Amino acid sequence: MFADTHDRAAGIPRLVKPIATATMTAVLFACTSLAAYGAAPADWSKIPVTTIKLFYPGQSSYEWLHSKDHKRADKKVAQGDSCFSCHEGEEQEIGELIVSGKRLEPMPVKGKQPTIDLALQFAYDKDNAYLRAQWKTRNPYPGEAHPFKRYDGKQWKHYGYPKLDKVVQEGKQPGIYEDRFSMLIDDGDVPNFDVHGCWISCHDGQRDMQDKASKADVKGHALLGDNGLKKKDVRKYVPSTRTDTNWASTKSRAEIDKIKAQGGFLDLMQWRGHRSNPVGMADDFNVLEYRLNDAGKGPFSKNWNKKAKQPKYMYDAAKYGSNATREDQIRKKPTALIREANAVPFDPNANWKEGDMVPAYYTSRADAKGSAADNNMSTGTWKDGMWTVVWARPLNLTNPDDKALKAGGVYTIGFAVHDDNITTRGHHVYWPTTVGFGAKADIEATKVP
Numbered sequence: 001m002f003a004d005t006h007d008r009a010a011g012i013p014r015l016v017k018p019i020a021t022a023t024m025t026a027v028l029f030a031c032t033s034l035a036a037y038g039a040a041p042a043d044w045s046k047i048p049v050t051t052i053k054l055f056y057p058g059q060s061s062y063e064w065l066h067s068k069d070h071k072r073a074d075k076k077v078a079q080g081d082s083c084f085s086c087h088e089g090e091e092q093e094i095g096e097l098i099v100s101g102k103r104l105e106p107m108p109v110k111g112k113q114p115t116i117d118l119a120l121q122f123a124y125d126k127d128n129a130y131l132r133a134q135w136k137t138r139n140p141y142p143g144e145a146h147p148f149k150r151y152d153g154k155q156w157k158h159y160g161y162p163k164l165d166k167v168v169q170e171g172k173q174p175g176i177y178e179d180r181f182s183m184l185i186d187d188g189d190v191p192n193f194d195v196h197g198c199w200i201s202c203h204d205g206q207r208d209m210q211d212k213a214s215k216a217d218v219k220g221h222a223l224l225g226d227n228g229l230k231k232k233d234v235r236k237y238v239p240s241t242r243t244d245t246n247w248a249s250t251k252s253r254a255e256i257d258k259i260k261a262q263g264g265f266l267d268l269m270q271w272r273g274h275r276s277n278p279v280g281m282a283d284d285f286n287v288l289e290y291r292l293n294d295a296g297k298g299p300f301s302k303n304w305n306k307k308a309k310q311p312k313y314m315y316d317a318a319k320y321g322s323n324a325t326r327e328d329q330i331r332k333k334p335t336a337l338i339r340e341a342n343a344v345p346f347d348p349n350a351n352w353k354e355g356d357m358v359p360a361y362y363t364s365r366a367d368a369k370g371s372a373a374d375n376n377m378s379t380g381t382w383k384d385g386m387w388t389v390v391w392a393r394p395l396n397l398t399n400p401d402d403k404a405l406k407a408g409g410v411y412t413i414g415f416a417v418h419d420d421n422i423t424t425r426g427h428h429v430y431w432p433t434t435v436g437f438g439a440k441a442d443i444e445a446t447k448v449p
Protein backbone atom coordinates (compact mmCIF):
# COMPACT_ATOMS: atom_id res chain seq x y z
CA MET A 1 0.00 0.00 0.00
CA PHE A 2 2.62 2.52 -0.99
CA ALA A 3 0.10 5.20 -1.88
CA ASP A 4 -0.56 5.99 1.74
CA THR A 5 3.00 6.96 2.43
CA HIS A 6 2.80 9.95 0.12
CA ASP A 7 1.33 13.37 0.22
CA ARG A 8 -0.54 12.62 3.40
CA ALA A 9 0.90 15.62 5.14
CA ALA A 10 0.46 17.82 2.15
CA GLY A 11 -3.11 16.65 1.74
CA ILE A 12 -4.31 16.63 -1.78
CA PRO A 13 -2.02 18.24 -4.25
CA ARG A 14 -4.17 20.83 -5.88
CA LEU A 15 -3.37 20.75 -9.54
CA VAL A 16 -1.07 23.65 -9.27
CA LYS A 17 2.37 22.52 -10.20
CA PRO A 18 3.98 20.97 -13.20
CA ILE A 19 6.73 18.41 -12.65
CA ALA A 20 9.24 19.57 -10.15
CA THR A 21 12.43 18.18 -8.72
CA ALA A 22 15.03 19.80 -6.57
CA THR A 23 17.09 20.72 -9.59
CA MET A 24 14.21 22.16 -11.51
CA THR A 25 13.59 25.24 -9.43
CA ALA A 26 16.07 27.28 -11.44
CA VAL A 27 13.83 27.09 -14.44
CA LEU A 28 10.81 29.00 -15.40
CA PHE A 29 7.93 26.58 -15.28
CA ALA A 30 5.86 28.82 -13.06
CA CYS A 31 2.86 29.18 -15.36
CA THR A 32 0.77 31.44 -13.18
CA SER A 33 -2.55 30.23 -14.55
CA LEU A 34 -1.90 26.68 -13.33
CA ALA A 35 -3.68 27.38 -10.05
CA ALA A 36 -6.92 27.59 -12.01
CA TYR A 37 -6.61 24.07 -13.40
CA GLY A 38 -9.12 22.70 -10.95
CA ALA A 39 -9.13 20.94 -7.65
CA ALA A 40 -9.42 17.33 -6.57
CA PRO A 41 -11.03 15.83 -3.45
CA ALA A 42 -10.08 17.43 -0.18
CA ASP A 43 -7.95 14.57 1.12
CA TRP A 44 -6.70 11.63 -0.97
CA SER A 45 -5.71 9.73 2.18
CA LYS A 46 -9.44 9.11 2.74
CA ILE A 47 -9.97 7.57 -0.70
CA PRO A 48 -9.41 3.76 -0.83
CA VAL A 49 -6.34 2.57 -2.75
CA THR A 50 -6.44 -0.34 -5.18
CA THR A 51 -3.03 -1.57 -6.28
CA ILE A 52 -2.80 -3.62 -9.47
CA LYS A 53 0.26 -5.44 -10.75
CA LEU A 54 0.88 -4.28 -14.31
CA PHE A 55 2.98 -6.73 -16.32
CA TYR A 56 5.02 -6.64 -19.50
CA PRO A 57 2.98 -8.07 -22.42
CA GLY A 58 5.53 -8.14 -25.27
CA GLN A 59 3.93 -9.06 -28.58
CA SER A 60 0.88 -10.88 -27.17
CA SER A 61 -1.41 -9.58 -29.90
CA TYR A 62 -5.08 -10.30 -30.51
CA GLU A 63 -4.02 -12.60 -33.34
CA TRP A 64 -1.49 -14.47 -31.15
CA LEU A 65 -4.15 -14.95 -28.45
CA HIS A 66 -6.38 -16.58 -31.07
CA SER A 67 -3.59 -18.78 -32.41
CA LYS A 68 -2.44 -22.31 -31.57
CA ASP A 69 0.64 -20.80 -29.83
CA HIS A 70 -1.69 -19.65 -27.06
CA LYS A 71 -1.82 -23.21 -25.78
CA ARG A 72 -5.33 -24.62 -25.90
CA ALA A 73 -6.65 -21.20 -24.93
CA ASP A 74 -7.26 -19.96 -28.48
CA LYS A 75 -10.70 -21.56 -28.68
CA LYS A 76 -11.68 -20.35 -25.21
CA VAL A 77 -10.62 -16.82 -26.08
CA ALA A 78 -12.68 -17.01 -29.29
CA GLN A 79 -15.65 -18.13 -27.18
CA GLY A 80 -15.24 -15.04 -25.01
CA ASP A 81 -13.68 -16.52 -21.85
CA SER A 82 -11.92 -13.76 -19.93
CA CYS A 83 -8.15 -13.55 -19.63
CA PHE A 84 -8.56 -13.21 -15.90
CA SER A 85 -10.43 -16.54 -15.62
CA CYS A 86 -7.21 -18.39 -16.50
CA HIS A 87 -4.46 -15.93 -15.60
CA GLU A 88 -5.51 -14.40 -12.28
CA GLY A 89 -2.41 -13.97 -10.10
CA GLU A 90 0.04 -14.90 -12.89
CA GLU A 91 1.17 -11.33 -13.58
CA GLN A 92 4.66 -11.77 -12.07
CA GLU A 93 5.22 -15.07 -13.87
CA ILE A 94 4.06 -13.78 -17.25
CA GLY A 95 6.06 -10.56 -16.88
CA GLU A 96 9.25 -12.46 -16.00
CA LEU A 97 8.87 -14.89 -18.87
CA ILE A 98 8.32 -12.15 -21.45
CA VAL A 99 11.02 -9.66 -20.34
CA SER A 100 13.51 -12.54 -20.41
CA GLY A 101 12.98 -12.81 -24.16
CA LYS A 102 12.01 -16.49 -23.96
CA ARG A 103 8.53 -15.72 -25.22
CA LEU A 104 6.78 -12.98 -27.20
CA GLU A 105 9.67 -10.48 -26.99
CA PRO A 106 12.20 -10.61 -29.85
CA MET A 107 14.16 -7.55 -28.60
CA PRO A 108 14.40 -7.72 -24.80
CA VAL A 109 15.23 -4.39 -23.17
CA LYS A 110 18.05 -4.43 -20.63
CA GLY A 111 16.83 -3.94 -17.07
CA LYS A 112 13.14 -3.98 -17.98
CA GLN A 113 11.03 -4.73 -14.89
CA PRO A 114 8.63 -7.71 -15.24
CA THR A 115 5.90 -5.80 -13.36
CA ILE A 116 5.04 -2.34 -12.02
CA ASP A 117 2.69 -1.85 -9.07
CA LEU A 118 0.13 0.82 -9.92
CA ALA A 119 -1.82 2.36 -7.03
CA LEU A 120 -5.18 3.77 -8.08
CA GLN A 121 -7.73 5.96 -6.32
CA PHE A 122 -11.00 7.15 -7.85
CA ALA A 123 -13.48 9.76 -6.64
CA TYR A 124 -16.23 11.89 -8.17
CA ASP A 125 -18.51 14.80 -7.38
CA LYS A 126 -21.29 16.38 -9.40
CA ASP A 127 -18.91 17.85 -12.00
CA ASN A 128 -15.85 15.61 -12.36
CA ALA A 129 -14.34 12.18 -12.03
CA TYR A 130 -11.03 12.26 -10.10
CA LEU A 131 -8.16 9.85 -10.29
CA ARG A 132 -4.86 9.57 -8.54
CA ALA A 133 -2.30 7.13 -9.94
CA GLN A 134 1.11 6.36 -8.42
CA TRP A 135 3.96 4.14 -9.55
CA LYS A 136 7.69 3.83 -9.05
CA THR A 137 9.98 4.58 -11.96
CA ARG A 138 12.98 2.40 -12.77
CA ASN A 139 15.23 5.45 -13.11
CA PRO A 140 16.26 7.90 -10.39
CA TYR A 141 14.82 10.73 -12.50
CA PRO A 142 11.41 11.54 -14.03
CA GLY A 143 10.92 10.55 -17.66
CA GLU A 144 10.22 14.07 -18.81
CA ALA A 145 12.68 14.20 -21.74
CA HIS A 146 11.62 13.27 -25.25
CA PRO A 147 13.54 13.02 -28.53
CA PHE A 148 15.31 16.15 -29.74
CA LYS A 149 16.57 17.79 -32.90
CA ARG A 150 20.35 18.02 -32.55
CA TYR A 151 22.66 20.30 -34.51
CA ASP A 152 25.61 18.33 -35.86
CA GLY A 153 27.53 21.39 -37.13
CA LYS A 154 25.66 21.43 -40.43
CA GLN A 155 22.19 20.01 -40.02
CA TRP A 156 19.48 19.39 -37.45
CA LYS A 157 19.04 15.66 -36.95
CA HIS A 158 16.68 13.58 -34.86
CA TYR A 159 18.31 12.56 -31.59
CA GLY A 160 17.12 10.01 -29.05
CA TYR A 161 14.79 7.05 -29.66
CA PRO A 162 12.68 4.63 -27.64
CA LYS A 163 14.53 1.64 -26.21
CA LEU A 164 12.86 -0.99 -28.41
CA ASP A 165 14.42 0.65 -31.47
CA LYS A 166 17.39 -1.06 -33.09
CA VAL A 167 19.49 2.12 -33.07
CA VAL A 168 19.24 2.23 -29.28
CA GLN A 169 19.79 -1.48 -28.75
CA GLU A 170 22.90 -1.27 -30.98
CA GLY A 171 24.19 1.71 -29.00
CA LYS A 172 24.03 4.16 -31.93
CA GLN A 173 21.48 6.46 -30.27
CA PRO A 174 20.54 7.11 -26.64
CA GLY A 175 17.21 5.86 -25.26
CA ILE A 176 15.13 9.00 -24.73
CA TYR A 177 11.34 8.94 -24.47
CA GLU A 178 8.74 10.45 -22.15
CA ASP A 179 7.01 8.45 -19.37
CA ARG A 180 3.27 7.92 -19.86
CA PHE A 181 0.17 6.79 -17.99
CA SER A 182 -2.68 5.68 -20.24
CA MET A 183 -6.27 4.55 -20.02
CA LEU A 184 -8.39 2.79 -22.65
CA ILE A 185 -12.05 3.14 -21.67
CA ASP A 186 -15.27 1.45 -22.75
CA ASP A 187 -18.83 1.82 -21.51
CA GLY A 188 -20.00 -1.60 -22.70
CA ASP A 189 -20.45 -0.96 -26.43
CA VAL A 190 -17.22 -2.52 -27.70
CA PRO A 191 -17.57 -6.31 -28.03
CA ASN A 192 -15.26 -8.29 -25.67
CA PHE A 193 -13.47 -5.27 -24.20
CA ASP A 194 -14.95 -6.32 -20.84
CA VAL A 195 -13.22 -9.72 -21.02
CA HIS A 196 -10.11 -9.11 -23.17
CA GLY A 197 -9.41 -5.44 -22.49
CA CYS A 198 -6.60 -3.67 -24.33
CA TRP A 199 -5.69 -6.83 -26.23
CA ILE A 200 -8.62 -6.32 -28.60
CA SER A 201 -6.84 -3.17 -29.85
CA CYS A 202 -3.40 -4.74 -30.14
CA HIS A 203 -2.67 -6.37 -33.51
CA ASP A 204 -0.01 -7.92 -35.69
CA GLY A 205 1.00 -5.43 -38.37
CA GLN A 206 1.11 -2.49 -35.94
CA ARG A 207 4.27 -0.54 -35.08
CA ASP A 208 6.67 -2.80 -33.18
CA MET A 209 4.43 -5.85 -33.57
CA GLN A 210 4.91 -9.03 -35.60
CA ASP A 211 4.64 -8.70 -39.39
CA LYS A 212 4.74 -4.92 -39.18
CA ALA A 213 2.97 -3.41 -42.19
CA SER A 214 5.30 -1.66 -44.65
CA LYS A 215 5.01 2.08 -45.20
CA ALA A 216 4.24 1.47 -48.88
CA ASP A 217 1.43 -0.95 -48.04
CA VAL A 218 -0.19 1.47 -45.62
CA LYS A 219 0.20 4.47 -47.95
CA GLY A 220 -1.40 2.45 -50.74
CA HIS A 221 -4.31 1.27 -48.58
CA ALA A 222 -7.59 2.80 -49.75
CA LEU A 223 -8.98 3.71 -46.33
CA LEU A 224 -5.83 4.27 -44.22
CA GLY A 225 -3.37 5.57 -46.84
CA ASP A 226 -2.70 8.59 -49.05
CA ASN A 227 -6.27 8.79 -50.34
CA GLY A 228 -7.86 8.20 -46.94
CA LEU A 229 -6.58 8.92 -43.42
CA LYS A 230 -3.06 9.68 -44.82
CA LYS A 231 -1.32 7.27 -42.42
CA LYS A 232 2.04 5.57 -42.87
CA ASP A 233 1.75 2.91 -40.19
CA VAL A 234 -0.86 0.81 -38.43
CA ARG A 235 -1.87 1.67 -34.88
CA LYS A 236 -4.55 0.49 -32.46
CA TYR A 237 -7.93 -0.50 -33.91
CA VAL A 238 -11.01 -2.42 -32.77
CA PRO A 239 -11.74 -5.76 -34.53
CA SER A 240 -15.29 -4.76 -35.52
CA THR A 241 -13.80 -2.37 -38.13
CA ARG A 242 -12.26 -5.29 -40.05
CA THR A 243 -13.81 -8.12 -42.08
CA ASP A 244 -10.96 -10.52 -41.32
CA THR A 245 -8.09 -10.97 -38.84
CA ASN A 246 -5.64 -8.66 -40.57
CA TRP A 247 -5.13 -4.90 -40.46
CA ALA A 248 -5.77 -4.37 -44.17
CA SER A 249 -9.27 -5.90 -44.23
CA THR A 250 -11.09 -2.69 -43.32
CA LYS A 251 -14.83 -2.32 -43.69
CA SER A 252 -16.19 0.59 -45.75
CA ARG A 253 -16.12 4.18 -44.48
CA ALA A 254 -19.93 4.10 -44.17
CA GLU A 255 -19.88 0.89 -42.09
CA ILE A 256 -17.16 2.25 -39.80
CA ASP A 257 -19.03 5.53 -39.31
CA LYS A 258 -22.07 3.52 -38.30
CA ILE A 259 -20.04 1.60 -35.68
CA LYS A 260 -18.85 4.93 -34.29
CA ALA A 261 -22.38 6.37 -34.12
CA GLN A 262 -23.42 3.27 -32.15
CA GLY A 263 -20.61 3.84 -29.65
CA GLY A 264 -18.38 0.96 -30.83
CA PHE A 265 -15.13 2.87 -30.22
CA LEU A 266 -12.79 3.15 -27.24
CA ASP A 267 -11.73 6.30 -25.47
CA LEU A 268 -7.95 6.54 -25.11
CA MET A 269 -6.21 9.13 -23.01
CA GLN A 270 -2.57 9.49 -22.16
CA TRP A 271 -0.82 11.61 -19.60
CA ARG A 272 2.62 12.37 -21.00
CA GLY A 273 5.73 13.38 -19.07
CA HIS A 274 7.03 15.72 -21.80
CA ARG A 275 4.21 16.49 -24.20
CA SER A 276 1.26 17.18 -21.86
CA ASN A 277 2.24 17.28 -18.17
CA PRO A 278 4.23 20.52 -18.36
CA VAL A 279 1.00 22.34 -19.28
CA GLY A 280 -1.21 20.44 -16.81
CA MET A 281 -2.89 18.27 -19.43
CA ALA A 282 -3.33 14.76 -20.79
CA ASP A 283 -4.24 14.07 -24.42
CA ASP A 284 -7.57 12.69 -25.67
CA PHE A 285 -7.75 10.13 -28.47
CA ASN A 286 -10.22 7.48 -29.54
CA VAL A 287 -9.73 4.05 -31.10
CA LEU A 288 -11.87 2.88 -33.99
CA GLU A 289 -10.30 1.92 -37.35
CA TYR A 290 -7.08 3.61 -36.16
CA ARG A 291 -5.81 5.44 -33.11
CA LEU A 292 -7.51 8.74 -33.86
CA ASN A 293 -7.16 12.23 -32.40
CA ASP A 294 -10.33 13.61 -30.88
CA ALA A 295 -11.71 16.63 -32.76
CA GLY A 296 -9.90 19.92 -32.18
CA LYS A 297 -6.28 20.22 -31.12
CA GLY A 298 -4.35 18.38 -28.43
CA PRO A 299 -1.56 19.77 -26.24
CA PHE A 300 1.46 18.97 -28.45
CA SER A 301 2.78 19.52 -31.97
CA LYS A 302 5.87 18.62 -33.99
CA ASN A 303 8.60 21.22 -33.67
CA TRP A 304 9.80 20.86 -37.25
CA ASN A 305 9.70 23.06 -40.31
CA LYS A 306 9.83 20.49 -43.11
CA LYS A 307 10.64 22.94 -45.89
CA ALA A 308 13.48 24.74 -44.12
CA LYS A 309 14.64 21.49 -42.42
CA GLN A 310 14.94 23.24 -39.08
CA PRO A 311 12.93 23.49 -35.83
CA LYS A 312 9.98 25.91 -35.65
CA TYR A 313 10.77 27.07 -32.13
CA MET A 314 13.77 27.23 -29.84
CA TYR A 315 14.02 28.03 -26.14
CA ASP A 316 13.75 31.68 -25.20
CA ALA A 317 17.21 32.35 -23.72
CA ALA A 318 15.81 35.07 -21.45
CA LYS A 319 13.60 32.47 -19.78
CA TYR A 320 15.41 29.15 -20.23
CA GLY A 321 18.98 30.40 -19.90
CA SER A 322 19.95 29.42 -23.45
CA ASN A 323 18.38 28.74 -26.85
CA ALA A 324 19.19 25.04 -26.66
CA THR A 325 19.86 22.25 -24.22
CA ARG A 326 22.72 19.73 -24.36
CA GLU A 327 23.10 16.01 -23.73
CA ASP A 328 24.68 16.47 -20.30
CA GLN A 329 21.82 18.74 -19.18
CA ILE A 330 18.76 16.71 -20.05
CA ARG A 331 18.26 14.64 -16.90
CA LYS A 332 19.12 17.61 -14.70
CA LYS A 333 16.84 20.31 -15.97
CA PRO A 334 13.31 20.10 -17.47
CA THR A 335 13.35 20.11 -21.24
CA ALA A 336 9.75 20.82 -22.28
CA LEU A 337 9.40 23.53 -24.89
CA ILE A 338 6.22 25.40 -23.98
CA ARG A 339 5.06 27.71 -26.74
CA GLU A 340 3.52 30.36 -24.51
CA ALA A 341 6.09 30.15 -21.70
CA ASN A 342 9.66 29.47 -22.80
CA ALA A 343 9.70 29.36 -26.62
CA VAL A 344 10.51 31.85 -29.34
CA PRO A 345 10.55 31.35 -33.14
CA PHE A 346 13.66 29.50 -34.30
CA ASP A 347 16.52 31.71 -35.44
CA PRO A 348 18.87 29.94 -37.88
CA ASN A 349 21.57 32.52 -37.06
CA ALA A 350 21.59 32.05 -33.31
CA ASN A 351 25.23 30.98 -33.18
CA TRP A 352 24.50 27.25 -32.99
CA LYS A 353 27.19 24.89 -31.81
CA GLU A 354 27.54 21.20 -32.54
CA GLY A 355 25.57 19.26 -29.92
CA ASP A 356 22.92 21.93 -29.32
CA MET A 357 19.50 20.34 -28.98
CA VAL A 358 15.90 21.57 -29.02
CA PRO A 359 12.90 19.30 -28.37
CA ALA A 360 11.34 17.59 -31.40
CA TYR A 361 7.89 18.54 -30.07
CA TYR A 362 6.49 21.59 -28.39
CA THR A 363 3.61 21.80 -25.95
CA SER A 364 0.88 24.39 -25.67
CA ARG A 365 -2.11 24.71 -23.42
CA ALA A 366 -3.19 27.85 -25.26
CA ASP A 367 -3.34 26.03 -28.62
CA ALA A 368 -5.36 23.07 -27.31
CA LYS A 369 -9.06 23.17 -28.10
CA GLY A 370 -12.22 21.15 -28.68
CA SER A 371 -12.73 17.54 -27.66
CA ALA A 372 -8.97 16.88 -27.87
CA ALA A 373 -8.47 19.36 -25.00
CA ASP A 374 -10.94 17.81 -22.53
CA ASN A 375 -8.19 16.59 -20.20
CA ASN A 376 -6.96 19.95 -19.02
CA MET A 377 -6.82 19.07 -15.31
CA SER A 378 -4.08 16.47 -15.24
CA THR A 379 -0.81 16.98 -13.42
CA GLY A 380 1.97 14.66 -12.34
CA THR A 381 4.73 15.28 -9.84
CA TRP A 382 7.78 13.06 -9.46
CA LYS A 383 9.34 12.71 -6.05
CA ASP A 384 11.57 10.08 -4.40
CA GLY A 385 11.39 7.77 -7.38
CA MET A 386 7.64 7.89 -7.83
CA TRP A 387 5.17 9.59 -10.13
CA THR A 388 1.92 10.84 -8.64
CA VAL A 389 -0.57 11.82 -11.31
CA VAL A 390 -3.76 13.60 -10.29
CA TRP A 391 -6.39 13.87 -12.96
CA ALA A 392 -9.89 15.34 -13.15
CA ARG A 393 -12.15 14.62 -16.12
CA PRO A 394 -15.49 16.34 -16.57
CA LEU A 395 -18.56 14.11 -16.25
CA ASN A 396 -21.32 14.05 -18.88
CA LEU A 397 -19.21 15.12 -21.87
CA THR A 398 -21.27 15.23 -25.06
CA ASN A 399 -18.56 14.99 -27.75
CA PRO A 400 -19.23 12.14 -30.23
CA ASP A 401 -15.62 10.91 -29.81
CA ASP A 402 -15.74 10.55 -26.00
CA LYS A 403 -17.11 7.88 -23.71
CA ALA A 404 -18.96 10.17 -21.34
CA LEU A 405 -18.38 9.27 -17.68
CA LYS A 406 -21.59 9.56 -15.67
CA ALA A 407 -22.74 9.16 -12.09
CA GLY A 408 -24.24 5.67 -11.82
CA GLY A 409 -22.09 4.35 -14.67
CA VAL A 410 -19.65 1.43 -14.80
CA TYR A 411 -16.70 1.54 -17.21
CA THR A 412 -14.11 -1.02 -18.20
CA ILE A 413 -10.62 0.45 -18.20
CA GLY A 414 -7.31 -0.87 -19.46
CA PHE A 415 -4.45 0.82 -17.58
CA ALA A 416 -0.91 1.14 -18.91
CA VAL A 417 2.39 2.72 -17.86
CA HIS A 418 5.30 3.42 -20.20
CA ASP A 419 8.43 3.61 -18.05
CA ASP A 420 12.11 4.11 -18.86
CA ASN A 421 12.29 5.65 -22.32
CA ILE A 422 10.04 3.39 -24.31
CA THR A 423 6.91 3.39 -26.46
CA THR A 424 4.44 1.00 -28.17
CA ARG A 425 4.52 -2.56 -26.74
CA GLY A 426 7.22 -1.58 -24.21
CA HIS A 427 4.57 -0.68 -21.63
CA HIS A 428 3.19 -2.53 -18.62
CA VAL A 429 -0.52 -3.40 -18.75
CA TYR A 430 -3.27 -5.15 -16.84
CA TRP A 431 -6.40 -7.18 -17.43
CA PRO A 432 -9.61 -5.17 -17.98
CA THR A 433 -10.75 -3.58 -14.72
CA THR A 434 -14.16 -2.05 -13.99
CA VAL A 435 -14.58 1.31 -12.29
CA GLY A 436 -18.00 2.35 -10.97
CA PHE A 437 -19.18 5.85 -10.11
CA GLY A 438 -21.89 5.05 -7.60
CA ALA A 439 -22.21 1.51 -8.96
CA LYS A 440 -20.78 -1.96 -8.18
CA ALA A 441 -17.37 -2.53 -9.79
CA ASP A 442 -13.78 -3.76 -9.18
CA ILE A 443 -12.93 -0.22 -8.11
CA GLU A 444 -15.75 1.89 -6.70
CA ALA A 445 -15.15 5.62 -6.88
CA THR A 446 -15.79 7.52 -3.65
CA LYS A 447 -18.45 10.23 -3.81
CA VAL A 448 -17.03 13.49 -2.48
CA PRO A 449 -18.93 16.68 -1.75
Ligand code: HEC
Binding pocket: 057, 060, 065, 070, 071, 072, 073, 076, 077, 081, 082, 083, 084, 085, 086, 087, 093, 094, 097, 103, 195, 196, 199
Ligand atom coordinates in the same frame (compact mmCIF):
# COMPACT_ATOMS: atom_id res chain seq x y z
C1 HEC B 1 -8.65 -21.02 -21.17
C2 HEC B 1 -7.60 -20.40 -20.40
C3 HEC B 1 -6.94 -19.15 -20.96
C4 HEC B 1 -7.55 -17.99 -21.33
C5 HEC B 1 -9.02 -17.66 -21.39
C6 HEC B 1 -6.47 -17.09 -21.69
N1 HEC B 1 -5.27 -17.73 -21.56
FE1 HEC B 1 -3.44 -16.90 -21.90
N2 HEC B 1 -2.56 -18.69 -21.61
C7 HEC B 1 -3.21 -19.83 -21.22
C8 HEC B 1 -2.26 -20.92 -21.19
C9 HEC B 1 -2.58 -22.36 -20.83
C10 HEC B 1 -1.01 -20.38 -21.59
C11 HEC B 1 0.30 -21.10 -21.77
C12 HEC B 1 1.05 -21.25 -20.53
C13 HEC B 1 2.28 -22.08 -20.74
O1 HEC B 1 2.67 -22.27 -21.88
O2 HEC B 1 2.83 -22.51 -19.75
C14 HEC B 1 -1.24 -18.98 -21.81
C15 HEC B 1 -0.23 -18.08 -22.15
C16 HEC B 1 -0.41 -16.71 -22.22
C17 HEC B 1 0.64 -15.73 -22.38
C18 HEC B 1 2.14 -16.03 -22.55
C19 HEC B 1 2.83 -16.12 -21.26
C20 HEC B 1 2.86 -17.51 -20.76
O3 HEC B 1 2.70 -17.69 -19.52
O4 HEC B 1 3.09 -18.46 -21.54
C21 HEC B 1 0.06 -14.53 -22.39
C22 HEC B 1 0.74 -13.18 -22.51
C23 HEC B 1 -1.37 -14.74 -22.26
N3 HEC B 1 -1.62 -16.06 -22.16
C24 HEC B 1 -2.26 -13.72 -22.25
C25 HEC B 1 -3.66 -13.93 -22.25
C26 HEC B 1 -4.61 -12.88 -22.46
C27 HEC B 1 -4.26 -11.43 -22.65
C28 HEC B 1 -5.83 -13.45 -22.45
C29 HEC B 1 -7.17 -12.80 -22.71
C30 HEC B 1 -7.34 -12.20 -24.01
C31 HEC B 1 -5.64 -14.87 -22.21
N4 HEC B 1 -4.30 -15.11 -22.12
C32 HEC B 1 -6.67 -15.78 -22.10
C33 HEC B 1 -4.54 -19.94 -20.90
C34 HEC B 1 -5.50 -18.97 -21.12
